[in-house]
Amino acid sequence: AQTVTQSQPEMSVQEAETVTLSCTYDTSESDYYLFWYKQPPSRQMILVIRQEAYKQQNATENRFSVNFQKAAKSFSLKISDSQLGDAAMYFCAYRGGLTGTASKLTFGTGTRLQVTL
């Protein structure tokens, strides 16, 4: 079974600074997808960024980027120029890569990010 581990229950960053959230996973599959989701106090799940395991290039979305290390099974999220609106719970998630099939997500335990002035 796949597992996702987020070892940082809480992180804090000052506005405009950069923060990195850690995530490791365990799988025996070679093809899969990795995600970072943001859950603000409203509890809505918002997709932040997605990475396909077969792609060597790290995904980026504006101020959000990942460091994907497939051999190390590591998938960290970097948030640059942090904003107050970035404060939320962040979940790392894994999805098996059966092509054409909507497969289930396995979530990590989450990291609560605080953004301070």
Add this chain to the structure above:
Amino acid sequence: GAVVSQHPSWVICKSGTSVKIECRSLDFQATTMFWYRQFPKQSLMLMATSNEGSKATYEQGVEKDKFLINHASLTLSTLTVTSAHPEDSSFYICSAGRGDQPQHFGDGTRLSIL
């Protein structure tokens, strides 16, 4: 982007009653819908996977007779919590998926059983 509507957003009911939660994909046909449960300050735990027109697949430890899932069409799945008790109080979230596309989440339902 794709929109998934979940209703109701908050429900309070008496112990022993049944509660139905709806999950609709508004602008795409979802071959698969997922139901998650989230306790306060915890992660999302998958309860079941629902494919249109077939029986749901439940995760280990989830009572299928307690949590009835119906996925009658490509745009609608329902979760019915039968004979609800206070321990069933939680936040329930659905998501809808199709092929390799990322899942899209509903806004969740806060269920409180008195």
